[in-house]
Amino acid sequence: MKPQDISRRNFLRQAACSGAALTLAAYLPAYGHTTSRIINPVTDGTLPGTELLSWISINPAGKVTLMCNRSEMGQGTFQAFPQMLAEELEVSLDDVEIAFAPANPEKYGPQPQEGSFSVRGWAPRLLHTGACAREMLIEAAAAEWHVSKNECYAENGTVINRKTEKRLPYGALVEKAAKLKPPAEVNLKKRADYKIIGKSAPRKDIPLKTNGSAIFGLDKKLPGMKYAVIERSKRFRETVKNFDDSETRKVPGVSHVFKVNRPVFSQYSEGVAVVADSLWAAMQGRKVLKVDWNDPDSDLPATASLEKQMHENLQKIGRHSKFETEYERCGQKLEASYETPYQSHSCMEPLNCTADVRADAIEIWGPIQEANWIQADLSQRFNVPIERVAVHMTFLGGGFGRKAFPDYPYEAAFISKEIQSPVQVVWTREDDMTAGPFRPGAFYTLKGGLDTQGRIHAFQANTATQWIGQEWSATPPGIPEAAGYNTGDFEGLLHPYRKGIPHYSFGGAGTHSPIPVMWWRSVYASTHGFACESFIDELARLAGKDPLAFRREHLPDPRYQALIDRMSELTNWQSHGKNQGWGAAFTECFTGICGHAVKITRNAEGKVRIEKVIALMDCGWYVNPDIIRAQVEGSIVMALGAATLHATTFEDGKAVQQNFDTYPMPRIADIPPIEVHIMENDEKPGGVGEPGLPPFAPALANAIFDLTGRRIRRLPFSLDEIS
């Protein structure tokens, strides 16, 4: 990477808390724009976006503060980002502090926390920034000593003169360094020379999370802050006809009751806010509020009608004649269908946001995954210039995609503006679980045909699902005239299958529904993966081949073959007895490739129990192996819940499950031993937070088939019912 526009004007001198800290801001050139914002359209073939990085602050005492521009919801970015900066800056992680950067695309670039993007998207820029800052500090020291830069090197927050062994700490150099022009090119370290990257440095946020001091959104307090809860429409996209707040206003502490709206992209619904001096009072006031609703102008979705629609839509996807011809030529053919439900994100921290809206400025604090997006949304909806919209990220008690949806900050800002006071809007668990957005349910038909060698000759995957894009437009995409042929991608399916299988076809049909839907950890891969990797297992059985060897045969790529081979070793695959109950599955999404193998047994009562899960992650170049292991462990637990314990269903236009009593979560006793292994290679950095989830459900389903001969075609299913 070559900097093209690193200039002095971007090195901002700032007074920080200490009064004399300097901020080194490196403007990195990746996309070449200086003023465009992330919401600008692409005009000249480059990606829109401003890469002004202002990450490193060193005070005269040598204290280094590194900014983390990503939200921290457990995925470990709070640790991984500083690890990358510190490596090239040559400081010890023990000596740095980490702070959340507020939304500021010009300074910190785009900040959405999704797509498992943190490390894979930012590594080059952060390494480069750290290296630039280091070189400037070295240059400042060289000037001080009147020697050539080449005589000096940096180590542990100090610049050292090789010949004289004189030393100057960064704190003494930073003021001069900040006035220098950043180097046009810097040398980055070799992977073998890393001291911090690739090591399991303990996470800096963890001690805050073991003594109750980490500040989550719900923990934010402002002087004079009020609390609000909202009675939202239970049926999707309802509006308020009228409400009776006479009892509500009698509750001590309740100060305001008024109508609010909840616009989400192109969708709209309403509710009634109850504002009080305490959250408890607001909740009590809400209990006695009476609201009459206008019937929504859409139909009232129910799970039965949604499923009927998905079944019908699958039939309507046009056939591609070339693919059909190839499929018909196959000697052995198989068709199968799979069904997956809607799911709730149910982050452990229910949604909430704190806002302080003044005449010409908006300030919000909250568990926010999409700082820039929310900043832009608020700016537009309230007609306040973007630079007067301050978005502060707290720690997130989980995100999983939900906390990128801009509805809850909007409500907080709306209420604060109305009551002219700071306010915290809190969603109860019931609000959080019933209002959506949800992961959409998806139904599938797969068909595959084998050639005379028992290899896949033709493979088709069709899905009917509610497309996530529907939130952005009033009409979701319909049903295509024909499925594709040897083109496109099916999120979750390993990419090289498209080389190893001569004829393939993917098709999809959108469900029409007013239910809000959104990314849920690993997005479509979470359901596509179940369908595809269960079906590949079915084809392997049809061919009479070992499921791992069968996959390998269709993956003409050494990286993927190595993954299969390693899984084979880790599981001692060849030595499995016939009735041991092993299943494996492999998926890829967000450039992370992951395999799971599940071993099941029957317990004394004849019930199937998971004995062990072995996971193998290939995310290429990586920063912190312990964070990877933690993410994969957590993904497996989340996938276990989605496969065997819970689903969101709908009746009469509303979600049925409201809390953990009817939406049961995996608990400690449900969790088998989990082993996580990481592939070592020099591939580009890949995603971690999401790719560890999709292989679990199909691996478990394949293990159940292996043990019992029963094929799981619908999620969730109860392990207790398998015998």
Add this chain to the structure above:
Amino acid sequence: MSSYKLSVNGEAYTVDADEQMPLLWVIRDLIGLTGTKYGCGIAQCGACTVHLSGAPVRSCSFPVSAVGEQPVITIEGLSEDNSHPVQRAWIAEQVPQCGYCQSGQIMSAVALLASNADPDDEAINAAMNGNICRCGTYPRIRKAIKTAAGYSH
């Protein structure tokens, strides 16, 4: 509204609250200790776990009027500097991810270890099954409880 005298983490507080107000909101919003979390409000998730006379209770479903003289200990009462063996074990095993459930997990684990110095897997399952972790840190919670048990040997 009534006035209640509470002992929280060894400090005496007097609060004015509705008798039905759950202890959770008293601790968080009236006393201002925010380490104890709200997760479900119906005694299903354990995020709000505190100790009442040493026993774990779900403070979201425990009215302030029922506390009486019993001393309350919250996560903040274990130690500020993370020196409590369970906190040390949690850091050693790098348990928390998002961290939101962890105050409750730790309070349940502390209560378990107080009554059983060397819990086996069964005992851990029984004591910890009321605490949900959406991030799925359960394998590490199990390990950290065993690590903490080792510290006091």
